[in-house]
Amino acid sequence: MLELLWEIHRLRSTIRRANQVRHFIGEHHGGVPYSVWECFERELAAEPCLTDPPTPRQRAIVDGMVARREAERKKKA
Template structure:
């Protein structure tokens, strides 16, 4: 799946300025939470460095693990829409294989 270009903090603020609704605010709060997880991952990456041998502070790692363990995307069942998309993709793949195409 191709993703759109990431939104900057300024772009996110502009979205809220155009649509200052409770729903948009809730979505922005979720984006903020996810961005915090990305920043924690970057903190760990910088501690590890290119060689991958540096020590990661236990408290940083524990916090990161807690954040990841709490992520609904890792445990939520698929929504009906996601199930339909997955089934359609599997049907396309099976059809390609039947026709001798390898993907």
């Protein structure tokens, strides 16, 4: 039971950190915030977890988000 509680705490901390990083990236522009996000992604990728392939709907949502981000970057450049 303690292991389960610790895992819940650890995952909640990870989500809180992701939210902080997301807000930071949204408020600031430039190279530093993106390097912070890349570091977070590496740490998240190293976390033990079960992964399922994304559904077609999930993939479409992610692809749309990436396309919007790229369009925003091109407008600012």
